[in-house]
Amino acid sequence: MRIVKTAEERKNEILDVAEQLFAEKGFDNASTNDIIKRIGIARGTLYHHFGSKEEILDALVERMTRDAIARSKAVVSDRSHPLLDRLTGAIIALDINDGAGPEVFEQIHKPQNALLHHKMQERLISGVVPLISELIREGNETGVFDSKYPDEAAEMILIYSNIAFDALAGLTEEELVHKGQAFICHVERILGAEEGSLAPAIMNILNR
Amino acid sequence: MRIVKTAEERKNEILDVAEQLFAEKGFDNASTNDIIKRIGIARGTLYHHFGSKEEILDALVERMTRDAIARSKAVVSDRSHPLLDRLTGAIIALDINDGAGPEVFEQIHKPQNALLHHKMQERLISGVVPLISELIREGNETGVFDSKYPDEAAEMILIYSNIAFDALAGLTEEELVHKGQAFICHVERILGAEEGSLAPAIMNILNR
DNA sequence: AAGCTTACCGACAACTTGTCGGTAAGCTTA
DNA sequence: TAAGCTTACCGACAAGTTGTCGGTAAGCTT
Numbered sequence: 001m002r003i004v005k006t007a008e009e010r011k012n013e014i015l016d017v018a019e020q021l022f023a024e025k026g027f028d029n030a031s032t033n034d035i036i037k038r039i040g041i042a043r044g045t046l047y048h049h050f051g052s053k054e055e056i057l058d059a060l061v062e063r064m065t066r067d068a069i070a071r072s073k074a075v076v077s078d079r080s081h082p083l084l085d086r087l088t089g090a091i092i093a094l095d096i097n098d099g100a101g102p103e104v105f106e107q108i109h110k111p112q113n114a115l116l117h118h119k120m121q122e123r124l125i126s127g128v129v130p131l132i133s134e135l136i137r138e139g140n141e142t143g144v145f146d147s148k149y150p151d152e153a154a155e156m157i158l159i160y161s162n163i164a165f166d167a168l169a170g171l172t173e174e175e176l177v178h179k180g181q182a183f184i185c186h187v188e189r190i191l192g193a194e195e196g197s198l199a200p201a202i203m204n205i206l207n208r
Numbered sequence: 209m210r211i212v213k214t215a216e217e218r219k220n221e222i223l224d225v226a227e228q229l230f231a232e233k234g235f236d237n238a239s240t241n242d243i244i245k246r247i248g249i250a251r252g253t254l255y256h257h258f259g260s261k262e263e264i265l266d267a268l269v270e271r272m273t274r275d276a277i278a279r280s281k282a283v284v285s286d287r288s289h290p291l292l293d294r295l296t297g298a299i300i301a302l303d304i305n306d307g308a309g310p311e312v313f314e315q316i317h318k319p320q321n322a323l324l325h326h327k328m329q330e331r332l333i334s335g336v337v338p339l340i341s342e343l344i345r346e347g348n349e350t351g352v353f354d355s356k357y358p359d360e361a362a363e364m365i366l367i368y369s370n371i372a373f374d375a376l377a378g379l380t381e382e383e384l385v386h387k388g389q390a391f392i393c394h395v396e397r398i399l400g401a402e403e404g405s406l407a408p409a410i411m412n413i414l415n416r
Numbered sequence: 417a418a419g420c421t422t423a424c425c426g427a428c429a430a431c432t433t434g435t436c437g438g439t440a441a442g443c444t445t446a
Numbered sequence: 447t448a449a450g451c452t453t454a455c456c457g458a459c460a461a462g463t464t465g466t467c468g469g470t471a472a473g474c475t476t
Contacts, residue, residue, distance in 0.1 A: 111323060118322040118326070152390035182357035189400070
């Protein structure tokens with residue numbers, strides 16, 4: 001007897017397995033055969049739900065980034081916290097590690113997953129830049145920041161944090177702290193914030 | 209009669225055609241068959257010179273980045289020019305457009321070439337960061353800059369310029385100028401340079 | 417001229433992605 | 447309850463991909 005599920009159920013099942021396999025072997029090396037074998041469905045079933053392998057990737061990227069962006073948005077919108085906390089919180093919320101796929105994000109940075117990485121980055125950046133730049137504008141008015149180019153400032157901060165914090169493996173604790181401090185210092189300068197004003201905000205978030 | 213060439217000659221011939229094809233169709237969509245057909249060699253010949261398709265990509269990345277880095281290095285080393293000119297010149301020298309492959313760099317940013325793009329970026333960054341950070345240290349001593357983290361500052365500047373200046377297609381002249389000015393402003397701030405000190409240096413380079 | 421190195425050849429195995437006609441489960445509708 | 451329609455599911459298949467391997471021939475050295 002053949003097992004029938006709703007389209008949404010099956011789609012998510014496929015995405016779950018795809019997520020595993022892309023993490024294990026990378027997008028290029030994980031074949032659609034691997035996916036259908038692990039689920040136990042036929043070739044036609046997979047292509048009934050997704051038009052191509054790349055469409056699976058896109059859906060996966062969509063699913064992965066949606067949550068991260070939503071979390072970031074929630075932090076930014078919560079005006080009960082000070083502005084600096086909302087800024088740092090919004091950026092930290094993008095570190096999807098604590099979310100759903102832990103082991104995925106270790107493999108994501110391997111060259112084999114360049115496509116996945118690229119698409120996720122593009123989505124994350126375009127989704128979060130407006131949030132951050134709005135926050136910067138708000139900071140300009142209250143006098144916490146002094147930024148002439150809020151959009152580009154947000155873009156620069158996000159792009160760097162996305163790329164530079166990729167290859168953290170193999171760094172000593174010391175180097176890690178150094179890199180973190182450098183990042184904070186540069187963000188302060190880009191935004192025209194007072195020196196040392198950002199560090200406590202980050203501690204507030206991390207200890208929450 | 210079979211045409212025989214030296215290994216180096218043939219390898220470069222393969223890389224030339226690979227460069228064309230990757231630009232036309234992207235790395236994923238350009239097959240090794242496309243390459244050998246266009247050159248007029250047999251399958252075994254290609255695999256005699258390169259162990260895999262990815263090895264071709266790596267060699268191509270190597271060949272493309274070598275020149276860019278060398279150019280950058282030459283600019284940095286030339287102490288006959290003022291420091292600021294050397295900094296801006298070194299960054300601009302990385303825009304490989306004017307070099308060998310013009311049409312390649314339009315297609316490089318398409319998702320299909322994510323791997324190529326990623327590998328090039330990694331090589332460019334790791335090759336040029338030391339040059340720029342050394343320049344920043346030099347500027348610290350002469351008082352032109354005031355940077356606490358020269359390495360990370362160089363990294364941030366290079367990563368941003370590499371990513372953000374990817375998707376320039378579709379921007380108006382106005383938006384382009386705005387983005388350029390924002391970049392200059394942020395670099396000045398990151399390096400602790402005087403406001404407006406960088407702009408003339410860029411003009412010096414471009415009008416050279 | 418013999419022999420060795422190495423560039424070159426093309427058939428072939430193993431695997432990919434995506435297609436398509438057909439099957440069956442679960443709905444409506446009568 | 448039976449007929450009919452929608453849609454999830456199946457698996458053989460076409461077309462194409464990468465990488466292998468035994469064999470050929472060009473250009474060396476000796």
